[in-house]
Amino acid sequence: MKIISQGAEAIIYLTKNNTIKKHRVIKGYRVKEIDSELIKSRTKREIKVLNKIPINSPKIISSGDDFIEMEYVEGIVFKNAFNLDNCKVIGEMIADMHDSGIIHGDLTTSNIIEGKDGKIYFIDFGLSFFSEKIEDKAVDLHLLFHALESKHYKNAKEAFELVLEGYKKSPNSKDVVTRFKIVEKRGKNKH
Numbered sequence: 001m002k003i004i005s006q007g008a009e010a011i012i013y014l015t016k017n018n019t020i021k022k023h024r025v026i027k028g029y030r031v032k033e034i035d036s037e038l039i040k041s042r043t044k045r046e047i048k049v050l051n052k053i054p055i056n057s058p059k060i061i062s063s064g065d066d067f068i069e070m071e072y073v074e075g076i077v078f079k080n081a082f083n084l085d086n087c088k089v090i091g092e093m094i095a096d097m098h099d100s101g102i103i104h105g106d107l108t109t110s111n112i113i114e115g116k117d118g119k120i121y122f123i124d125f126g127l128s129f130f131s132e133k134i135e136d137k138a139v140d141l142h143l144l145f146h147a148l149e150s151k152h153y154k155n156a157k158e159a160f161e162l163v164l165e166g167y168k169k170s171p172n173s174k175d176v177v178t179r180f181k182i183v184e185k186r187g188k189n190k191h
């Protein structure tokens with residue numbers, strides 16, 4: 001097995017069978033019991049969401065308390081493959097995800113992969129949850145906007161406009177975008 005990423009919470013291996021194994025590990029600086037509960041609950045959450053998500057995401061192959069073996073999405077994370085061409089489709093996919101009641105919870109450009117097949121895939125559902133609330137959907141968009149801003153400063157606004165264009169696919173898009181603007185203002189007032 002080859003390690004392809006060692007993030008905050010998980011080690012990601014590419015296995016000999018060309019699958020991904022996401023293994024959540026104890027970090028050490030938190031209480032051990034709390035850590036293992038967190039590992040279990042995030043892994044469980046990610047399994048549940050991956051099984052229900054209606055948009056392109058890796059399919060689960062096997063799982064345990066602290067690991068998920070899933071399909072390997074061959075491609076490049078959007079952070080490194082950033083382009084305006086895919087932004088609208090990303091917005092459409094977020095709309096489909098939200099319409100199915102799923103909030104991603106960690107919408108960054110490292111959690112979106114542009115596949116070798118040209119399709120977009122969403123990954124990393126450890127912080128996801130089920131909600132129909134306009135506020136939760138707006139906060140999801142807010143996270144993505146700031147991820148875009150921090151990584152691709154010049155094009156962030158344009159990119160996000162395209163995401164919102166795609167998001168119009170959702171019947172709730174007007175309400176969500178109105179709330180997004182309120183969330184943005186709230187953020188600004190904090191500084």
Ligand SMILES: Nc1ncnc2c1ncn2[C@@H]1O[C@H](COP(=O)(O)OP(=O)(O)OP(=O)(O)O)[C@@H](O)[C@H]1O
Pocket residue numbers: 004005006007008009010011012020022058070071072073074077106110111113123124125126127
């Ligand atoms: N199914 C997959 N196919 C291809 N690459 C993957 C896959 N899953 C994860 N990766 C790669 O590993 C990186 C980290 O994976 P992921 O985002 O799931 O974990 P994390 O951010 O470390 O964990 P956490 O769930 O704690 O936020 C991704 O940014 C991506 O580069």
Ligand SMILES: [Mg+2]
Pocket residue numbers: 007110111124
């Ligand atoms: Mg991630």
